[in-house]
Amino acid sequence: MIFPVNAALERYRERMDSLEPEEMVINLGPQHPSTHGVLRLELITDGEIVKEVIPHMGYLHRCFEKHAESMNYGKTIPFTDRMDYLASMNNSHGFVMGVERMLGLDQKIPKRIEYIRVLVCELNRIASHLIAIGTYGIDIGAFTPFMWCFRDREHIMNMLEWASGSRMLYNYIWIGGLFYDLPIGFEDRCGEFITYFKPKLKELEALLTKNQIFISRTANIGVLPADVAINYGCSGPMLRASGIKWDLRRVDNYSVYPEIEFDIPTGKGEMGHIGDCWDRYKVRADEVAESVRIIEQCLTKLTHEHKRTPEFDPRALVPKKVNLKAQDYYVRAENPKGELGFYFITQEKSDIPKRVKSRGPSFNNLSVISELSKGVLISDLIAILGSIDIVLGEVDR
């Protein structure tokens, strides 16, 4: 039996060639600020109403999986940074965790290293959510939050640059350890930032959360019911906004998260239905506050129980060569955007994997756009797309 490999492509072309008289095709992107990168959406519209959305991806495809098959595990870490380039620390943390578990190293990592990892990951989570909130504001016409968010994010970028030597793509978390220990004075600087940032967070909330224009644009728009969210593989703030308390930091209890107190914000439908765009915004804003709490606890630990000592070597456990037996392993971690997964298939006596599949949260979260935007106005489609918070580096990998 021969299967028609090109049948779907022909069906798609036929659909685009045989439009009804009232239908019109609008091409949104790939160069459009509200698509948050090089995403192209083909809209079939009837007047102002969107009838169908056909997403086209791949403009930023950089062959992560092919690269990973040609180099060893340590060399792949910089490539993971470039997937979700707004949360590079979280990406490399997920990748490194998978390799460490396969090596059996994960229980031996010193607590100080784990706390530093969690600290930088949560700083990066705040930075990522600030971008999400700021650009979401600008998508629907509020300019000030964008400037304020970028101003505050810049502090985090500077701190992480101080620690790792790079502004966005860090390569800081290594298999079995870290690139360097935190620079001297980092903990104090981080504490200063937290003191500075807390009132700013309140200002930001006052600017957006209760803003009537913002509420009118987002409440009851793009309502995503919980069952649809699960079926489409949505995770992270998308899933939590639909009312499901699902956070891998708590479910899997990885790293030192079991020792840290924090809550999991979920959507409550305060301004409309559970799972609307406003809820997704609110969950992110609440998560920033939770991350601040986590950072405070990490700083206490790093300055007291696990404080800096002269003999502490963050590279002590870094293996010279990653020697694995043939096995396969799927690791998942909570990224700012959702569940980041890596599926490794290793080769016997080789430090080059046979296959690495990465499951990007943005990729899965974006797949729900066609479902969410049936019959909405074009302006609401922009609000929905912004609330999904995608990073094209991760959609296309």
Added chain:
Amino acid sequence: MLIEDVRNLICEHIGDDVIVAEELLGLQPALVIKTNMIREVCFLLRDHEQTWFDFLSCLSGVDNGIQAGTFAVVYHLASIPYKTQLTLKVVVPNDRGTTLPVVPSVGTIWKTAEWHEREAFDLVGIFFDGHPDLRRILLPDDWEGYPLRKDYQEAEMYHGISIQ
């Protein structure tokens, strides 16, 4: 729920011959399912009240190598109510000729599978039977070959542009 219970559940409801092999030694145990029965097994595991595997974390297409002569599709399921995980695999022999290896699509069970299957089709060249829209997703529509296959040869030119 342990993997033995899942195995017994599948044997009880669908049949003993559905599970071709078991991989119990690794960090994550896996069940290898008969290719043409994967859809029934997934339906059962998603909807049965003892399993509720309602979340498909990841679907990966794998080229097992030229010597093995097989392709595999690996399903990573997660259950949100029970907080459990499960790995399923199907293995399809293929001689890398003109026909692609064929696996039934699970897009009707988890919508998220649709894009993952498009990706596996795009990069590994696995045909998913019953998929509503199996177009390439990351590469251009007119791309030739499947880059994640072990025998993939890079083309020299693409639309008159040298790409080597």
